[in-house]
Amino acid sequence: MGSLGLLLKPEIQTHNALTDVSFEIEAGSFTGLIGANGAGKTTLLKILSGLIPPSSGEALVLDENPFKRSMSFRRQISLVMGQKAQLWWDLPAVDAFDLLQAIFEIPKKTYQERLTTLTELLDVTRLLNTQIRRLSLGERMKMELIGALLHWPKIIFLDEPTIGLDILAAHKLREFLKVFNHKEKATIILTSHNMDDIERLCSRVIILRAGKTIYDGTPTGLTNEGERRLRVRLMQTPTLAELCQITGLPAERIELQKIGNEEASEKNEGESETPIQPTHDSVLFSIGQEQIVGVLQALMGRVQIIDMGIEQQSLEHVIQKLYSEERASV
Amino acid sequence: MSLGVLGWRWAALRNGLQDATAYRIEFLFEFLGSAFVPAAVQWIVWYALFQLGGATTVAGMTYVDMIQYTLMSVLFTQIRGGDQDFELQEMIRTGGLSNYLLRPVGVVEFVFIRGLAPKLFIAGFCLVIGFAISLFFPFSALRMLGAMLLALMGNIIHYQLGAALSTVAFYWEEAFAMLMVKNLIVSLLSGEKIPLNLIPEAYSWIWKSTPFYLYVFAPTQFALGRSSITQFAGELLLSLVWVVACWGLIRLTWGLSIKRYLSLGG
Known part of the structure; x- marks a missing residue:
């Protein structure tokens, strides 16, 4: 009877993923977003990258309303979700990168230089012509990252980029992100359950709990240095x-x-x-x-x-x- | 090499073809299977009706007319439209759309172009077959070319309607059944199962009021020389009107419903 009732009148529950979050992020910084499952980290990244609009309040990224997703905004940001593949499963990574080069109108020479730099830094040059589906999780993640960085975004949103990676792969990825942030002055916002990611990369940590900010400061401030x-x-x-x-x-x-x-x-x-x-x-x-x-x-x-x-x-x-x-x- | 206005579209076409033909045998098998099995079923029906049942004409068509229609319509059915609308609804449902929304291209156009690539390849292949048939039957190769153009317009309309329908997934999280029903209606009213002049005249308004007959029936009739150049020009113009109207429909439906996108699965 209960099921029949639900069929006729579905029960809709509203859950506010974020309720009290306010912050500004400095250009070129590396910020970590942490919180337990369901704390609202990914929702926040989705709002900041323009995938979903906030139901109330305002988000401004690069002086723009991200949800308008203007072409210039899309050219300047990148979102990498550790659990979501952006490249095409049956194609080698290089085919996807060629398409991204055309989409982002990257000059051929610049594209070649960036591709060489990124593949060498992440040690995947030899895998460029291998089908994505044949790569290991770590190799695939590195390819995803390359695909997300080819257009040299000013802001990079990383949602659990080291998920499922072995220690060495995670270490390499971290080192790469550190170098990229330092050299290219890209603003990086990272969510991770791996505290090594946060401790080694982020100069600032924002902790969310049930959709609210409960800490915003340096990682050392959190661990009480001394x-x-x-x-x-x-x-x-x-x-x-x-x-x-x-x-x-x-x-x-x-x-x-x-x-x-x-x-x-x-x-x-x-x-x-x-x-x-x-x-x-x-x-x-x-x-x-x-x-x-x-x-x-x-x-x-x-x-x-x-x-x-x-x-x-x-x-x-x-x-x-x-x-x-x-x-x-x- | 700069491709001007084509820009990323050319790269997307190339990428779409690479993706569709990544498994060549699978691609070939799908094409041959979807062409010859329905043709064989139709042949059995016409054989039963004319050769075993003793009918000489049905709706003014002889056994040979029917076989010619079957062979030609099979070619245009291959162009009719792919599964990109299903791909769109699946992306909306699972959150895969997020990957495309953040790239500086229109997502509906991008998905269409990638899916169009194998259809263009098949269209070229079907043209060659059509030209070859025209050597043995009294078909005009030029008519075949015109018919293929109309069939490609049909492909665009088919995708556009599917893309507009797929936005239902923004509200109900699933549009699979709706798209499937649309395809079933299309398979009946496009003329890929039977020539539409078999439908009684009193009911012909049904198929004439949809764009579906422009996908297979109209190109087949033109290629077989059963419709005039004027009629063809009118159908081509009509297909253009449908494309513009459907473009407006897509703008409206996507503009309204994208606000409800949840980007799930992250």
Whole structure:
């Protein structure tokens, strides 16, 4: 009966992908857009590139309303979506590039120079005459990127460009983007779930949560430069209250990691294998470098330490915390 | 080499042909299969009607007339129109349209030109076949050329109507069934299944009020010398009017519905 009802009167739900986002981006900068799945990153890129209009508010890119998609605007931008192929599956990349050369009216000589530069930088010259469908994911992504850059756009929108790439391919792609941004002064806006992309490339990070900006600043500002994570393993783990009392630190600076949770958390951070299985719980103290000695002294006076290590606060860890806060708030 | 006004269009044609013929055997097989299977079915029907059923004429056409019509119409049916409208609706539905919207070319024109390339190739091939047939039958090669021009105009109209219909996908997310029904109606009213003069005169207004008969029936009749030069000129002019009207329809439908594009799948 319910299904029949829906057939006659479909239920339509409206979801605002972005609700409170406002920012300006400097020409020639490299900006990272991050957020959990469904935070609104791709929607924002689609609005900025002119694919969809905002239902309210205003977007201005290169002093133009992007949704008008004027020919001059299209000639100056590029959008690469890691999950969407732009080249033709059954044709070699070079055929698609030849067509793009004609579409963007790139002079033949300039086109040849750019193609040589890009293919050499990305190490795919030998694959130019291979059908796209026969390339590996990484090789295909590189070809997609070349296709998107042949017209030397002033603004490049990259939506998860390193998705599915192996470490080496992702590294090469990152190095290439860094060089391109630096040499050509192109403005690049990147979304990625790979924090390496953000940390190594972006001078500015905008974090979205449920369609709202929750952070806009430098990546180091996010990780609190100078802040360290002191990890200790204790023979007998005290309670959180006891640890606060021993170290004099507030509870939000102390994180207790049970063995099972810690393993999961370590795997999340990319350390897929731990050579020695921990037998005791860990305690993580988020403290300044100058506090480390004091905290250790206080601990040694009251409990027996088995193992310890000092880690720099990683962006990945900060983002993980932000995402888990988001999930908890839903 | 600068190609002036052709510009990217020439490159798109070349690219479209490369894409369509990437698998040559597949391309050839599709062409031969779609030409000869319907022709064989029609031949069986005419054989049953005339040779087994004993009819001498049907709607003023003899067995030989029917066979000639079948052979010629098969050639023009190959030009009739491709699947680019289906491609458009699929791109709207899946978000693939985004790739094209950000390039400095009109997306409807770009998709048409890429899809036209193999049809032009086939048109050239059909012309050669037509010229060859004209050596053995009392056909005029010049009429064949004119008929092919009309068939190509039909190809444009067919795509334009499909492109306008495909915008339904902006609203309902799917326009496949609509395009499929359109193609079924076209296959009946274009004259590719049967000569349209088999339809009773009282109902001829139905096919005459659509542009579909300009795709196959009108070119076939002209190529076979069954319609006059004046009639052909009128049909060519009419096809031009349809092209202009459909161009306006595309501007209207795409202009209105593109605002509803969701660019899904990213």
